Amino acid sequence: MKHPVVMPHLGATGGDVKIIEWQVTEFDVVAAGAALLTVETDKSAVEVEAFRGGRLVGPLAAAGSSIAPGEIIGYLSEEPAEGPSIAGARSAPYNVRTASPPALPGAALVPAGHHEPRTARAVVKLSRVQTGNAAAQFAERLVEAFATMVLIRRYEEHLYQLFLQGLVPGTLHQCQGQEAVAVGVCSALRRDDFVYSTHRPVGHLIAKGASLEAITAEIWGKATGCVGGKGGQMHLADFAVGAMVSNAIVGANIPIATGSAMSFRLQGLDRVAVSFFGDGASNIGAFHEGLNLAAVQDAPVIFICENNLYAASTHFGLTARITDIAERASAYGMPGVVVDGMDVEAVFAAARTAVARARAGKGPTLIEAKTYRYRGHSRGDPGHYRGRDEHDAWLARDPIERSRRRLTAEFAVGATRLDEIESAAQARVEAAVEFARRSPEPSPGSGLEHVFA
Numbered sequence: 001m002k003h004p005v006v007m008p009h010l011g012a013t014g015g016d017v018k019i020i021e022w023q024v025t026e027f028d029v030v031a032a033g034a035a036l037l038t039v040e041t042d043k044s045a046v047e048v049e050a051f052r053g054g055r056l057v058g059p060l061a062a063a064g065s066s067i068a069p070g071e072i073i074g075y076l077s078e079e080p081a082e083g084p085s086i087a088g089a090r091s092a093p094y095n096v097r098t099a100s101p102p103a104l105p106g107a108a109l110v111p112a113g114h115h116e117p118r119t120a121r122a123v124v125k126l127s128r129v130q131t132g133n134a135a136a137q138f139a140e141r142l143v144e145a146f147a148t149m150v151l152i153r154r155y156e157e158h159l160y161q162l163f164l165q166g167l168v169p170g171t172l173h174q175c176q177g178q179e180a181v182a183v184g185v186c187s188a189l190r191r192d193d194f195v196y197s198t199h200r201p202v203g204h205l206i207a208k209g210a211s212l213e214a215i216t217a218e219i220w221g222k223a224t225g226c227v228g229g230k231g232g233q234m235h236l237a238d239f240a241v242g243a244m245v246s247n248a249i250v251g252a253n254i255p256i257a258t259g260s261a262m263s264f265r266l267q268g269l270d271r272v273a274v275s276f277f278g279d280g281a282s283n284i285g286a287f288h289e290g291l292n293l294a295a296v297q298d299a300p301v302i303f304i305c306e307n308n309l310y311a312a313s314t315h316f317g318l319t320a321r322i323t324d325i326a327e328r329a330s331a332y333g334m335p336g337v338v339v340d341g342m343d344v345e346a347v348f349a350a351a352r353t354a355v356a357r358a359r360a361g362k363g364p365t366l367i368e369a370k371t372y373r374y375r376g377h378s379r380g381d382p383g384h385y386r387g388r389d390e391h392d393a394w395l396a397r398d399p400i401e402r403s404r405r406r407l408t409a410e411f412a413v414g415a416t417r418l419d420e421i422e423s424a425a426q427a428r429v430e431a432a433v434e435f436a437r438r439s440p441e442p443s444p445g446s447g448l449e450h451v452f453a
């Protein structure tokens with residue numbers, strides 16, 4: 001059987017793209033995720049990845065030709081993947097199974113500036129100190145966190161597959177690998193607390209409890225989308241659960257979350273605001289202004305820096321002379337905490353402390369979660385600037401597998417129950433996509449609604 005390879009929606013305007021060159025030749029066997037060809041869009045040169053493994057067969061669209069999104073450019077035939085696989089595939093499957101648990105660093109929760117040794121275990125392992133009801137309750141919370149992380153992973157992977165088949169309009173910035181940060185932080189929040197996200201918002205929105213249908217419809221630009229189809233993937237929101245509109249301007253949500261937190265204080269509310277941002281954003285002016293303002297105002301805001309080591313293709317080491325971004329907190333007089341962002345329990349513990357501090361009127365905290373995104377910066381970026389060893393080392397610390405191991409080994413939660421959670425998540429994701437695809441387009445008349453106040 002042959003599966004058509006179609007041109008995804010690349011570039012900024014959704015127009016035609018030009019094939020620069022094929023990176024594999026006809027009859028090569030490729031792995032899922034391998035870069036097939038390079039194309040030039042209205043924005044940049046990007047790579048198109050194989051949405052499945054197989055043998056590339058023609059007719060192949062010629063180099064130099066202009067191709068519309070959705071047009072077939074070749075086929076992947078369903079053959080046993082014999083012969084050499086093309087290097088470059090970065091598989092990050094739903095269920096990453098590792099043979100034996102890798103050596104995990106301690107749930108690092110250490111003051112910034114203290115790099116070695118990272119052994120302070122501030123996360124009390126409840127199973128060791130509590131028994132009976134408390135342990136059971138804790139296990140249930142961990143199961144919940146596991147389920148949310150799985151939902152995020154399944155969602156992102158499913159959309160990745162659809163994108164590569166040309167079925168997602170617009171680009172995607174995905175968060176596979178970073179789920180523990182979103183879930184750990186949002187588990188420490190109330191529904192009426194606000195979160196401000198970025199161009200990579202899906203995990204934060206799902207973790208805050210946003211409607212999966214409304215998120216998905218927004219990505220498809222439909223009338224039922226969470227902002228009426230006007231925003232797309234980078235501008236997701238669900239005010240009902242405190243998920244404020246995500247912001248694609250790097251670092252821009254930092255002062256906005258600070259302002260939000262200041263307004264909570266002025267109104268005498270005990271809510272907190274959370275700003276999620278990346279390592280790249282920590283080099284932006286708004287980061288420094290926002291943190292300083294929050295500190296002097298004792299604003300109830302928590303700054304969550306998801307340090308995934310890269311801003312697009314640039315390694316953090318090329319843009320700063322420090323290793324721990326949390327160190328910067330001391331310049332503004334607030335606590336700075338480094339946490340293992342691949343450990344949902346560690347993230348939760350750090351967030352809970354910061355939230356309690358903020359609610360008590362003691363001001364902001366900067367938490368740096370060390371994490372990794374398994375996929376490229378956006379679709380069209382297979383992330384070849386990263387070494388395979390680096391990628392695989394992070395994959396071996398997968399937060400979902402880590403929770404699964406802990407639940408089965410330490411809390412005797414049955415593998416069947418966890419498998420059912422995975423299947424249910426997949427079904428929810430597919431239902432949300434179905435909802436989005438069947439939803440109506442926005443009417444032209446709605447174009448100016450909610451634009452001016």
Ligand SMILES: Cc1ncc(C[n+]2csc(CCOP(=O)(O)OP(=O)(O)O)c2C)c(N)n1
Binds near residue numbers: 280
């Ligand atoms: C002010 C600004 N500069 C540049 C960009 C283009 N841009 C979008 S995402 C990105 C990288 C951001 O990196 P990081 O803050 O580490 O977040 P990550 O993508 O790793 O989640 C850049 C440079 C932008 N959107 N806004």
Ligand SMILES: [Mg+2]
Binds near residue numbers: 278306308309311
């Ligand atoms: Mg980054």
